[in-house]
Amino acid sequence: MEKKMKPKSQLRVLAALTFKQGYxxxxxxxxxxxxxxxxxxxxxxxxxxxxxxxxxxxxxSDTLMLGADYFGxxxxxxxLNGGRSIIGLSFISTVLGVGLGLLIGxxxxxxxxxxxxxxxxxxxxxxxxxxxxxxxxxxxGFGTSVFLIAVTVGFTHAPRTARIIRAAAAEVMExxxxxxxxxVGEKRQRIIIGELLxxxxxxxxxxxxxxxxxxxxxxAAVSFxxxxxxxxxxxxxxxxxxNRGSLTVQPWGVLAPIAAIALFTIGVxxxxxSFAKAAIGIxxxxxE
Amino acid sequence: xxxxxxxxxxxxxxxxxxxxxxxxxxxIQAGQILGLVGESGSGKTTVSMALLGHTRKGAxxxxxxxxxxxxxxxxxxxxxxxxxxxGTIAYVPQDPGTALNPGLRIEKQxxxxxxxxxxxxxxxxHMARVxxxxxxxxxxxxxxFLRRYPHQLSGGQQQRVAIAIAFACRPKVIVCDEPTTGLDxxxxxxxxxxxxxxxxxxxxxxxxxxxxxxVVSELADNVAVMYAGRIVExxxxxxxxxxxxHPYTRRLIRALPDIAGRNQILGISGYAPMxxxxxxxxxxxxxxxxAQSICTQSVPELTQISASHNVNCHRHKDSTKIVxxxxxxxxxISSSTQSLLGIDNxxxxxxxRQVLFDTNIHIQPGECVALVGESGSGKTTLSRCIGGLHxxxxxxxxxxxxxxxxxxxxxxxEERRDIQYIFQSPYASINPRRPIxxxxxxQLELFFGMKGNAADARVKELxxxxxLPHAIITSFPDQLSGGERQRVAIARALAAEPKLLVCDExxxxxxxxxxxxxxxxxxxxQGSTSVALLFVxxxxxxxxxxxxxxxxxxxxxxVEYGGLDEVFNSPKAEYTNRLLQHTxxxx
Numbered sequence: 098m099e100k101k102m103k104p105k106s107q108l109r110v111l112a113a114l115t116f117k118q119g120y121x122x123x124x125x126x127x128x129x130x131x132x133x134x135x136x137x138x139x140x141x142x143x144x145x146x147x148x149x150x151x152x153x154x155x156x157x158s159d160t161l162m163l164g165a166d167y168f169g170x171x172x173x174x175x176x177l178n179g180g181r182s183i184i185g186l187s188f189i190s191t192v193l194g195v196g197l198g199l200l201i202g203x204x205x206x207x208x209x210x211x212x213x214x215x216x217x218x219x220x221x222x223x224x225x226x227x228x229x230x231x232x233x234x235x236x237x238g239f240g241t242s243v244f245l246i247a248v249t250v251g252f253t254h255a256p257r258t259a260r261i262i263r264a265a266a267a268e269v270m271e272x273x274x275x276x277x278x279x280x281v282g283e284k285r286q287r288i289i290i291g292e293l294l295x296x297x298x299x300x301x302x303x304x305x306x307x308x309x310x311x312x313x314x315x316x317a318a319v320s321f322x323x324x325x326x327x328x329x330x331x332x333x334x335x336x337x338x339x340n341r342g343s344l345t346v347q348p349w350g351v352l353a354p355i356a357a358i359a360l361f362t363i364g365v366x367x368x369x370x371s372f373a374k375a376a377i378g379i380x381x382x383x384x385e
Numbered sequence: 386x387x388x389x390x391x392x393x394x395x396x397x398x399x400x401x402x403x404x405x406x407x408x409x410x411x412x413i414q415a416g417q418i419l420g421l422v423g424e425s426g427s428g429k430t431t432v433s434m435a436l437l438g439h440t441r442k443g444a445x446x447x448x449x450x451x452x453x454x455x456x457x458x459x460x461x462x463x464x465x466x467x468x469x470x471x472g473t474i475a476y477v478p479q480d481p482g483t484a485l486n487p488g489l490r491i492e493k494q495x496x497x498x499x500x501x502x503x504x505x506x507x508x509x510x511h512m513a514r515v516x517x518x519x520x521x522x523x524x525x526x527x528x529x530f531l532r533r534y535p536h537q538l539s540g541g542q543q544q545r546v547a548i549a550i551a552f553a554c555r556p557k558v559i560v561c562d563e564p565t566t567g568l569d570x571x572x573x574x575x576x577x578x579x580x581x582x583x584x585x586x587x588x589x590x591x592x593x594x595x596x597x598x599x600v601v602s603e604l605a606d607n608v609a610v611m612y613a614g615r616i617v618e619x620x621x622x623x624x625x626x627x628x629x630x631h632p633y634t635r636r637l638i639r640a641l642p643d644i645a646g647r648n649q650i651l652g653i654s655g656y657a658p659m660x661x662x663x664x665x666x667x668x669x670x671x672x673x674x675x676a677q678s679i680c681t682q683s684v685p686e687l688t689q690i691s692a693s694h695n696v697n698c699h700r701h702k703d704s705t706k707i708v709x710x711x712x713x714x715x716x717x718i719s720s721s722t723q724s725l726l727g728i729d730n731x732x733x734x735x736x737x738r739q740v741l742f743d744t745n746i747h748i749q750p751g752e753c754v755a756l757v758g759e760s761g762s763g764k765t766t767l768s769r770c771i772g773g774l775h776x777x778x779x780x781x782x783x784x785x786x787x788x789x790x791x792x793x794x795x796x797x798x799e800e801r802r803d804i805q806y807i808f809q810s811p812y813a814s815i816n817p818r819r820p821i822x823x824x825x826x827x828q829l830e831l832f833f834g835m836k837g838n839a840a841d842a843r844v845k846e847l848x849x850x851x852x853l854p855h856a857i858i859t860s861f862p863d864q865l866s867g868g869e870r871q872r873v874a875i876a877r878a879l880a881a882e883p884k885l886l887v888c889d890e891x892x893x894x895x896x897x898x899x900x901x902x903x904x905x906x907x908x909x910x911q912g913s914t915s916v917a918l919l920f921v922x923x924x925x926x927x928x929x930x931x932x933x934x935x936x937x938x939x940x941x942x943x944v945e946y947g948g949l950d951e952v953f954n955s956p957k958a959e960y961t962n963r964l965l966q967h968t969x970x971x972x
Contacts (some may be wrong), residue, residue, distance in 0.1 A: 258932045272813050272814075273808040273809075273810065273813040273814035274813065274814050274815055274816045274817075276774055276808070276814075277806070277808065277814055277877075278775070279793055279794070280772050280773055280774055280793045280801070280806050281793070281801055281802075281805075281828065281832075281881070282793060282794060282796075282798060282831070282832065291816075291819075291827075292816055295816070295818035295819065296816070296817065296818050297820070310782060
């Protein structure tokens with residue numbers, strides 16, 4: 098039972114409701130922790146990411162917290178250096194992909210039936226490509242540039258986001274306040290931005306969180322397959338690939354990045370799930 | 386002996402202990418009908434479900450006692466409750482469309498409770514009873530009908546099947562939760578007659594829950610009026626409807642549209658508080674014209690007026706009588722001037738199905754034309770054609786003699802500005818993610834290019850016009866009640882300074898007291914701005930309070946069109962007559 102809240106921004110209210118939930122708090126702590134690690138990690142690294150400090154696959158010792166990797170480099174230092182690229186790339190590709198998908202979805206939902214169908218069927222064709230296959234196709238064809246990976250991963254998100262957003266927006270299009278806007282002659286772009294967009298923010302943010310975790314998985318997978326960042330760069334995905342051969346002798350080179358990726362994914366999902374819950378509560382109150 | 390005895394029942398939300406209803410007491414004798422009246426949020430449904438030993442999730446019967454035919458319900462075991470439900474006490478739901486199982490045949494649904502409660506009898510005996518009860522509720526009882534599914538029946542038939550299920554085991558008590566709300570008046574009066582006859586013949590005690598005073602006055606022997614979780618007044622039918630004492634009851638009766646036109650409807654300002662922000666003292670005090678300091682300090686005790694008449698009011702000795710004021714005679718506006726809006730030979734379609742047939746209506750500047758019809762009559766389609774929201778039609782709609790484009794976007798900006806459409810549900814017609822002030826000022830920017838301080842000032846003027854506080858400018862729709870939202874929708878329409886307001890059932894989602902004040906607002910507007918209204922409604926009685934002329938619509942055809950008094954006093958169409966007869970009214 099929410100008492101009347103101060104007006105201002107419903108998003109702020111949603112955020113407050115989201116972080117009231119225990120899972121969201123845990124998720125927030127995890128995400129902040131991993132982000133801190135990724136951004137400031139390099140400053141705490143005892144060695145540079147590419148210097149040879151010991152024999153290959155040296156076990157943990159007092160000087161090497163997580164031992165050495167298959168080349169004899171410090172796993173701990175490489176781990177602290179490897180977060181930036183994967184999280185940065187994932188973030189950029191998510192923004193690109195969800196943004197593009199949002200545009201397509203809103204445009205299709207507000208278009209006439211025929212245009213809508215045409216867009217969505219073309220969308221379905223793109224959906225037929227598994228994301229990883231599409232990314233590998235492009236990356237193996239055009240080379241392994243970091244920028245290309247971000248754009249391609251983002252592009253594969255777009256049709257998936259477009260589906261979700263179109264469904265949410267199509268439901269909103271049927272409501273009377275849209276008809277009211279049409280009846281007074283509001284322009285299409287004004288209806289999309291002023292009436293539709295604010296009413297799909299909840300699914301949009303949930304979708305953003307979900308796509309973010311997918312991005313991490315994809316970028317890590319591309320690096321793992323050797324088509325992402327190239328050695329000797331430090332990157333969590335790449336590290337898993339490099340060190341998997343020595344998993345039995347020196348597991349830390351694989352375990353540390355896997356744990357970080359998994360935790361980050363779980364943290365983001367905790368937040369988005371809580372957000373979805375909060376949004377459902379608010380929307381239900383609105384509709385009565 | 387009382388079959389139903391409820392004494393001092395409190396029902397509260399388990400978390401936080403907030404009381405939903407308090408100190409509820411009443412009795413029902415065999416064969417009698419108690420009408421439980423209240424507006425939304427008053428707790429009437431909570432009370433009715435408590436008779437079945439059911440509380441909604443998260444609520445609990447805290448104290449008090451409920452006995453049904455001698456069985457204590459409060460604290461009873463689930464097994465015992467189950468044996469009572471359907472057998473001794475039965476329930477008729479509000480919406481049969483969702484209460485009947487769409488996957489089961491009618492026969493099976495009626496048989497279910499018989500088989501549960503009388504397992505000792507043969508199938509043949511059960512089937513005989515099924516046929517008997519169907520005949521009693523005036524439905525066919527042939528095998529063909531029994532084999533049907535709910536979707537093959539009309540709304541009225543579905544509701545009668547629900548009643549048949551409730552009466553199948555010859556219960557001692559029946560609880561009806563607004564069973565006629567979704568039905569047309571003619572169907573409603575048949576369903577009410579069925580309930581009345583069954584209760585009389587079989588000596589069934591009934592609790593009839595409704596927000597519609599007129600329906601209750603036609604059906605009930607005794608009436609209890611609920612407000613904010615308490616029974617504020619109870620008595621027999623005549624005591625409540627003609628000698629009421631509590632200010633709320635009096636105002637509620639005055640808010641009721643009267644088909645005889647004896648009184649002008651009068652709204653109650655404000656709205657009923659939700660359980661968690663009920664004021665201390667008498668809950669009605671903030672809306673009450675008679676309130677004194679004692680009313681806000683202590684909760685009034687029950688006072689007995691006569692053997693059957695009880696009231697909870699500090700001022701039961703000297704509360705103001707509200708005298709019925711006669712309807713102000715409304716002159717028909719002469720039709721010599723050029724019509725503001727002309728609809729000529731309009732035929733409307735939904736795909737290949739025709740829903741409007743050769744419709745003709747002319748509206749003069751400043752007049753109010755009421756368009757009355759039951760559900761499916763095409764009245765909403767017609768109003769949407771006028772509003773430019775439905776363009777699948779042939780024929781012409783003209784504005785001051787000039788043909789209008791079919792779709793809003795094909796019309797001139799001035800035409801879109803001058804004809805404003807107000808939607809039925811204020812819950813859907815306002816963008817939930819935008820502050821109220823922005824919703825209204827957008828209209829000013831769109832039509833007059835007004836922005837900044839000028840727009841702010843104008844928004845405040847508009848809010849005054851529809852009696853809303855300026856503070857709601859920064860509020861979002863979910864912080865407002867239904868009545869307030871509908872006023873926002875009206876203010877938004879008025880922002881365009883329209884010549885014609887198309888009002889599509891704009892009060893049907895609102896409580897009667899709120900409906901009355903919205904109607905008052907509209908009428909005052911008509912006086913001060915000379916805007917013309919097309920007032921679409923299913924409630925014939927309501928048109929008496931606002932219209933100059935009335936058009937009655939049936940199955941896409943206008944069957945009657947004339948001045949208000951003409952239509953009410955000497956209706957030409959047989960259909961209008963039937964509507965007039967079946968509309969429930971205080972007699």
